Amino acid sequence: MAIFFTMTDKSNPPGKPAKDGAGLEEARLRQQAIGVKLRHMFDEVVNEPVPDEFLDILRRADERGSGA
Amino acid sequence: MSGTNPPPKPPSADDNAFKKELVALIPHLRAFARTLTGDPTAADDLAQDAMMKAWDARASYQMGTNMKAWTFMILRNQFYSEKRRSWRQSQLDQEAAERTLVAVDDPESPVALDELRLALATLPEEQREALILVGAGGFAYEEAAEICQCAVGTVKSRVSRARKALQATLEKGGYARDGRAAGDAMRSILAAADRLSSVRN
Numbered sequence: 001m002a003i004f005f006t007m008t009d010k011s012n013p014p015g016k017p018a019k020d021g022a023g024l025e026e027a028r029l030r031q032q033a034i035g036v037k038l039r040h041m042f043d044e045v046v047n048e049p050v051p052d053e054f055l056d057i058l059r060r061a062d063e064r065g066s067g068a
Numbered sequence: 069m070s071g072t073n074p075p076p077k078p079p080s081a082d083d084n085a086f087k088k089e090l091v092a093l094i095p096h097l098r099a100f101a102r103t104l105t106g107d108p109t110a111a112d113d114l115a116q117d118a119m120m121k122a123w124d125a126r127a128s129y130q131m132g133t134n135m136k137a138w139t140f141m142i143l144r145n146q147f148y149s150e151k152r153r154s155w156r157q158s159q160l161d162q163e164a165a166e167r168t169l170v171a172v173d174d175p176e177s178p179v180a181l182d183e184l185r186l187a188l189a190t191l192p193e194e195q196r197e198a199l200i201l202v203g204a205g206g207f208a209y210e211e212a213a214e215i216c217q218c219a220v221g222t223v224k225s226r227v228s229r230a231r232k233a234l235q236a237t238l239e240k241g242g243y244a245r246d247g248r249a250a251g252d253a254m255r256s257i258l259a260a261a262d263r264l265s266s267v268r269n
Contacts, residue, residue: 030235030254033261035203037184040264042204045099054094057116061123062087 086126089135094119096136096205097143103200104147106189114150118143134211141215144197183253187237191230198226199234 097118101111122129122139129138188196194216201212202223209227213220238254 027235030239030258031231033258034184034231034234034238036261036264037257038199038204041184042099042103042200045102046095048095048098050094050098051112053112054116054119055091057120058087058091058123061120062083 082131083126085131086129087123090119090122090139093136093139097139100140100143100200100205101147103188103204104144104197106185114143114147118146121146134214137207137211137215140201140205140207141217144215183238183256184234187234187253190237191233195226195230195233198223199230202227203231 094115097115098111101115101118102108105111105114118139121142125142129135188199191199197216198212201207201215202209205212207215209220209223212227213223216223235254238257
């Protein structure tokens with residue numbers, strides 16, 4: 001059974017099958033997959049150990065600020 | 069005048085709490101910087117600058133408000149003000165993107181991640197950052213709008229356009245690389261996402 005509504009996007013290129021239920025589901029899956037990869041890419045860096053330099057710089061600034 | 073240090077300030081409980089929260093945010097600042105610069109070394113320089121700017125401005129931060137959004141805004145402003153000073157930045161962006169790809173030359177790393185990085189690099193900057201903030205950084209549209217200093221509706225439309233463009237690029241293979249058939253990038257993304265979601269905790 002076809003779905004006659006949804007998709008405000010009217011930019012279906014010619015030749016591309018009209019978006020029926022299966023097409024919508026496929027598009028949703030693809031967006032979901034991209035989302036998972038995107039988060040993974042970001043989290044990969046978040047999970048890296050922080051280089052010592054960061055904490056060193058902050059400690060020096062802290063000591064300077066407190067007049068040490 | 070210039071070059072003199074600000075008067076010494078006694079350490080306060082607020083400073084300590086601020087520092088603790090700031091340290092916890094460093095990994096996120098590094099990740100955001102990496103997506104903006106595309107280059108690990110430049111990203112860490114940027115993240116360090118942003119961290120120090122946040123530290124110096126701690127008096128103007130109100131504890132209990134969203135420090136993550138606040139520091140991301142500082143980092144982003146820092147990035148764009150440096151970029152404005154750099155006349156050959158567009159050139160560098162391209163080179164940085166290439167270097168990043170080489171840098172992640174890990175045989176275990178799924179190909180799809182590289183494809184995604186390349187596809188991201190083809191997005192207009194404001195779309196890329198909006199998508200990263202909302203799609204990867206876990207920010208609400210409202211928070212992303214605050215970080216980018218624009219309207220919420222603008223962020224929404226940027227994210228939506230970015231998603232469409234990204235998908236189109238991945239499906240077409242809109243960037244020439246190794247001459248693989250169109251659609252391969254999307255297929256490997258789908259396969260990799262499948263793997264990742266099954267191991268995601």
